[in-house]
Structures are given as C-alpha cells and as structure tokens.
Amino acid sequence: MTGDGTGDGRRDRRRAAAGAATAMFCVGTLTAVSPALHDYPVYGGQALRYAAGALPLFLVMRARRLPHLRLNAREITLIVLLAAVGLAAFNIFVIESTRYADPATVGTIVATVPIILALAGPLMDRRRPTPHIVVAAAVVAAGAAVATGLGHATLLGVLLALGALACEVGFSLLAVPLLPRLGAIRVSAYATAAAVPLLAVAGLASDGRAAIRPPTLGEAAAMGYLALVVTAFAFFCWYDALPRLGPERAGLFSGFLPIGAIVSSVLLGTGHPGVPDLLGAALVIGGLLLGLRPRRAPLAAVQAARTPPTREPAGRPDGRARPGRT
Template identity: 40%
Template sequence: MSGTASLPASASGFTSPSGAAYCAAAMVVLGASVPFSAALADFPTASAQAARYALGGAALLAVLAVKRDTPVRVSLGDWLLLAAMAASGLAGFNIAMMSALRHTDAAVVAAIVGCVPVGLAVIVPFLARRMPDGQTLASAVVVVAGTALVHGSGTATAGGLCAASTALVCDVLFTVLAARLTPRLGALRVAAYSCVLAVPMLAVFAVLAGEVPRLRAPTLTETAVIAFLGLILTAASFIAWFAGIARIGADLAGVFVGLVPVTALAVTALGTASAPRPTAVAGVLTVGVGLAVAVLRPASAPHPHPTFARPGVVALPRPTLLSVAAA
C-alpha cells in the first residue's frame, strides 16, 4: 500500500523494543504528574499552564540551539499551521478540559478524552493512505475499555460532555496538524514553536477568565510542580515520546497512552496508602492485556510503519489535571 514501509521485526517479533520503552517512559511520567498537579488546585489554571509551556518551550529551544540542526525556512503557512496546532492541542485542549471539569465528573471527562488511542489507530493509517492495522486497533479498543474501568463512572451534563468532546477533537486536530508539519520542520522544532505560541494564547485566556486579580506568586510547592511540568514533562518527556514514535509509528504509540491512568492510580494509591477499587484493578489488568496485544507480534508480520511517522505525529503529552479515585 502507498505511504507505508515495513520495519524489520526483532527476534521477539516486536518492531522496536526501544521504541516501546521510550513511549512507555513518557506516558509513565505523564501519569505520575497527574496526582502532583493537585498541588496547583489553588493557583490560576491557565496561568499555570502558560508558565509550564513557557518553561518547556524555552528548554526545547535551548536543545535546538545546542543541536545546531540544519536551518529550515518556516513559511507563513507553516506559522499559521503551528498557531492552529498550539491553539487546538495545547491552549484549546486545556481550556476545554477546564470547562469540562467544571460541569462533569473527572471520570467521565477522562473516559471521553481517553478514546485517543482508538482515534490514533484509525486516523494515522488514514493519513498514511493505508488500512488500519487490525492488531493495533484491537489493542487500542481494549486499552480504552481498561482506562474507562480505571477512571470509573460519574455524573455528566450536556455542557460538560460537549467540552470533553471538544478536548478530544482538539487532540485529533493537533495530531493532524503535527503530522503535516513534522516531516519538513522536524519534531523538535514543531514542539518548541507550538509550546511558545501557546503561551500568549493561554495568557489571553487567563485575562478573559478573570485570573489576573487572583494571580499571585506561586508557593514553593507550586513552583516546584510548575517546574516539573515544564522542564520534565514538557521537555524531557516530549523527547522520549518523539524517540518512541520515530521507532514504532504513531498509531501503535497511541496505545501506550493507556499507561497514564494506570500510573496515576498507582501513585495516588501509594500516596494515600489506600487500596484502589476492584474495578480499577480490573481496568489495570485490561490495559495490560491491551498493551500485550499491541506489542506481541509474529516475527513474520512486522508492524506497518507510516513514512511520515516521525516525532510529533502524535499529540504531545500534557498533564490532564484529572484526579484518579483510589477509594
């Protein structure tokens, strides 16, 4: 099929164990950040996100400067797409999530946004002009079912469901724009520029949302969390995520998003010294089955790898600020 290429399978039958490790590491860090994000509950959310992307963008720009990559001309059209990418996947996603969480339980919001693996398993092959890989799609469905069990149930309003669906669409749009920009501009450049462009957008929203009167100097704990989100999650995890996507493809990488609620649940349970719900444990096991289905492949059937699936094709990790019940 056009737009595809096959990577040689390893002896274990999986295309790239190192790629899986990179993706898993990025998602584990993201999941671990979710409980810590609760420390920002009393700090204006949009302002905190603007600071986080400012730190992350600055770190990524510094990496670009050190790497001294071959200069690439960024056209006006590229800048417009980068702005749309930042507006949807970074600023828009966070704004939609904030709105959704004000009207709908976090579990419901997480279940809707957690459908990202299935979306990637379908959309990425479509962009590569090939049929979805059946094994990847099946594993994505299992992982999404597992994450729904981990998050549990909750109440919802029409407005909250609409906002959560908007967040999901923002993630999808971000993926499409990144897939178009990354092959020519490079993953690191796309990530850095989109982070920087998201800062003024979130700053404007902070003003419109009335955060300015509530803005204050962060406490020591809040500063540490913002620094972690900006420097570790946004910068370091982006690099790991990019490296993994480059090795295993965007559609298969999306399955590892299921590790986010699993890690968040584990960190929360350890922090509160309480056992998770039986259904949450069942969800963790289900996610594990889904991941096993995704990565255990016959050596004779390597995972189809889209030619454009290099770093940045998949939505970049970001803290969801969702609480995970551990009752």
C-alpha cells in the same frame, strides 16, 4: 515505522515503544500533581508552565547545535494549530468540562483516543485500518475507562469532554507532517512556545491582571515538575516515538495515562489502587501486547519466499542454442 526485521529495526521499535510509554506515563502523573495548583489562576498557570517547559527544549536545541529552520507557511500554520488545539484548547476543554462532569467521566471519554488514532492514522495515509490494532485500541480504551471510573456528567460536560478528546487526537495528528523535517525537539519547542501567548490571552480574559501572580513554594515546585517532566520531557519522548510507531500504534500507549495517575497517587500518598485500577491496568497491558504483536506475512507470500526461483534454460525447447543478437 521501521519494519525491516533487522536488529536495528527491532531496537528502534523498542526505543519508540519505551518513549511512548514513558511520555504517556508522565502525562498521567499530572492528575496527582495538579491539586497543588488548585488555588493558582488556571490559564495563567498553564502559560507559565509552557513558558518554563519551552526553555529547556530551546537549550537542548542549542546544546545539540540544531539550527532554527525557516518555516514555510504550511509549517507555521500547523505549529499554531498544534499549540492552539493540542495544548491550549485541550487544557481549556479539560478544565471547563470538569465544571459539568466528574473528572472520571472526562478521563473515560479522553481515554478513547487510541480508537480514534487507530482509525484516523491509516485513513490519513489512504489505507485501511488494521483490524487487530483497532481491536487492541478498544481493549486499551476499555482498560483506561475501568481504571478511571465512569462517574456522571451533564450533556454540556460530555460535549466539552468530547472537545478535549478531539484536541488530544490533534496533538498527535497535527504533528505528524512536521516531524520528518523539523524533528521531535523543534516541534516540541515551537509548539510549547506558541501555546504561551494563547493561554496568556485566555488568562487575561478570564482573570484579568490576577491571571499571573508569584507562586508559593509548593506551587513553584508543582509548576517546575509540570514544565520539565510533563511538558518538555514527555513531549519530546512522544514526538520522538510518533513517527517510528505511526499514530495507530502510538495511540495504544495512551493507556499508560491512568497507570501513571495510579502510580503517582500511591507514591504521593493521595490514593490507593483498588480492584478496578488493577483490572484496568491489566486490560491496558493486554491491549498493548495485542496491538504490538508482529504481523504475520500472508501464507502465499511465505510459500513464495520458500520456493526457489525457476531458471529459464539456456537453450531453446528443441535443444538448439538460442540465436545471438545481430
């Protein structure tokens, strides 16, 4: 994260904050669009979504003349894990958890991701978590939970939702080592493409040859939106912001997930925000303001900066000149 205090540094942070908020807001609209795909085979539909999402990312790479870098064994492993955990397994856990728990319960559990990132991010860098960011993450998670609602669940539903939470954390932490060399576009494109065969295999195991069929016009429109906006655009925005903010601060923007769901449901006429929705949104914004406030330098450091440095006198204490070197 850029922290030089210059105008460029502040602009960089504002860009990163806007990107992270945009990414999570777009992902939040998933819940309003997904009902259009209820009749389409789940895993085959996800495979098509990621295949269609990878295409514009590779086209952007070509337009920007970004060469395909030769990946080492560690990078290949991380890309496969990112696709398997952060994309394919996340979808599987979310889908299966809703069979044994209310979507509200699943959303509430996944909404605790800012707390996990606020703790795990610093620990990966071998430093202590920042107390005010941990508190801010708890406020954001509480706001997301209030906006989503609590619902009810069986023990299996809770365990599956916890699996989705772990995958959501992996979506960020597994990408952190890749971003400095590969950049946001390559990581987004490679991970999205790698998820396609994983979900295709899951679809064949679940639905056989019926895993993929020609979509209807409404299903095609929904898939197109998920591919272009929720996948290609949102993934790039998130991975562009992640190294600039760091996982602990970027995680705070996960609170925009329920806000995106609320706004999109209103625009599509599928829902109307109530008091819990507005209260949850207010808590999310309050948590963000707390977590993103500039850190104050310690008082001792400020006083030291204000104190002019003392210069050693040119002569010796007895007033005589210092002897020169021989």
